[in-house]
Amino acid sequence: MTDEAVGKRIRELRQEQGLSQAELVKPGLLSAGYLSLIESGRRRPSPDVLRYLAERLGTTPGHLATGRQPDLWQETERRLSFAELALEHATAEAALSEFEEISRSGPPPYHPRAELGRARALELLGRTEQAFAVYEALWKAAEPGTALWAERATDLLRCSRDLGDYGYAADLGERAMATFEDLGVEWSDSSVRLGVTLAGVYIHRGDLVRAARLLRRLIEISDSTGSPLARGSAYWNAAVTAHYQGRGADAKAFADRALALFGETDHQRNLAVLRTFYGELLLDGEPADPGQAREFLLDAHERLTQLASPAEISECETYLARAAVRLGDLDEALRWAQAARSRLTADAAPTAEAEAAIALGMVHLAADDARQAAAALAEGERVLERATPGRAVVSLWNRLADLHEERGDTTAALRAYRQAMTAAGYRRPSHPLTRV
Template structure:
């Protein structure tokens, strides 16, 4: 006679959920003792399996009989929660591939886990995908989490998901959507009237970066100034560091290099030896980049910092972060008259970016053209600049693309290509929303 510790419906539901989570079909569990039709009846709650059948099914599913009977399996649950903690540490240390594998293994046992552990693992999985540069997959996972009603607005996890979602859309070049999501999230926080937390402050800091990317520097400065006041009063070390860092980038974009350096120094002062290697590397890269813009520039010190950042980001950085360090390392080499080394660095940057049409790729191509000009290879340099312009036209026009057009125009003009320089300057004006005489708003014709 069939009997269990509870009705067959609960056992059948857990059997079905766990089988699906394992990617198995009913016939995969069937044997000479248990038919496919009998398994179907168990899953539908129409049959209550015997203890022997439960033991057989549990063995094939890799769970305990107690879990199938009661839904409780403390030993297995503890093991999975330990694995999730290990994945968190791996992610913090920049070992995104290792973290992704561990989180995926945890999520394969979703029916066994408490709901909060599952959501934590899904967030970790999405963040690991982001670090690995798999941004579309990260956005998909984050969107599901963000729209889940169990992710309560204002909670730490909600803020972390919103921040990551804004950051990923920005990295994909969609500044419109990233700003829309960020502003909506901050408005929600204002409506809730909650005291500012580190997670809330970091959300604001990422939004500042989005304003900067789309060229809205006045708004970026306004929000970053407000965030600094909030972070200084309520924020912890990490939140203040993120706030100073993004404010430094805004100041740099506004041409205020001294203010940018001062803010970067404040951010670097908040670094600790226990901090994420990636964060230390990114701040070193940001500081090195600023030293190249100083008057006078300090290319030797910049090269040292960027080399350090490049070495660390090789293991823990995203493709875009590695490319940024390599491109600016190439700029430092050009200032130091080390042309061959500059070409090597920027070529590696392009390899990291896989030649995709994105701002970092265009920037790298522009630096490569400069190195080719410096090496006396004008024909190759003009081809490289033409390729950079072709990719730049594929990007959404705005102040950020206008700045790159201006760099290209300056390079054309410096080397005597007047017609090409004029067209690039006109395109810079058009992208900035200030078309020159005889130039209609939008994209000008191909050169």
């Protein structure tokens, strides 16, 4: 054993887990200066320090000292690596089984990593409530203000947002950001991504002014200190905000910047979802470009089917259906709309179900099939009635109203417009004025 080899192993494990030296400090046992000397090979850790570092880094003192792990640990490492690889290639069910088995019977130091894999697999499978519970346990176990704590808080915000619980998500995000401020922690990729996710919650609940203000600050911070992932995330959400504010040129400029930044990373799933959003921009632009939108969406769909959740794939397919209608290919539009509807699981969010049903109704309406169009749109209404109010729900009610109006059902159109106003926070007076 050499002091340099021990220090190198400690440094590599710390960096793999996104921990700073300051995050491993323990008063009375390990200072930042002592850890720096250990990692540089100039000091040998005492047995107590070695045991403490092994516990914090999820390994054994023997591994830190010699580089050798017990046979069972080596096998567990191999199984976890294969499960994580399976998760990246859209075989979430198989990965979930492996993560669950390791959580039950694997060596304790591997349990947090297995639980994180389990949460991600559950989220990919559309079982968002279960994923939320696992992320929450991991978040509570992390030390407040650390990079790991920020990452798990980000996971919680994302799940809460997808479940439609915008109030809880916003409160959690604001408290987490306040924790960083109170602790005086410097901005990092993890805290920037947490802020970006909070901005996304504001966008979903329709608070675009607050989202835009937070994103301006995050873009300024991430441009000077952030990685391509953090910067790309900030520009992406700025594009979404601009899109919903009707600033099409700004939205496209921000999205172009986000695409370039994500192209520098290995986050292929995020890149695919971003390309889906870019396809939406092209569909809704002035003028619209359904041909180019279709190219972006087909590329995104190919990536998503290997990496993403059913809801993300379904959303892409609804946009492909819209593009096909604009291009006059109703057979293709019907195939995409039916695929989007059939892909969703029983745990899917109401907004995802409603979007798929409305897309199918749009295609039937374009094909002059009034009966099928009415049935699909009625299904969309039933689903939206149980959705949590927010920007996405307002948008879907407005789309429903437009389609009802197009098919000549003014009563249904008025009902949908009123639902959109209610979802946006407007309340009709209890005693409306009447003409005498």
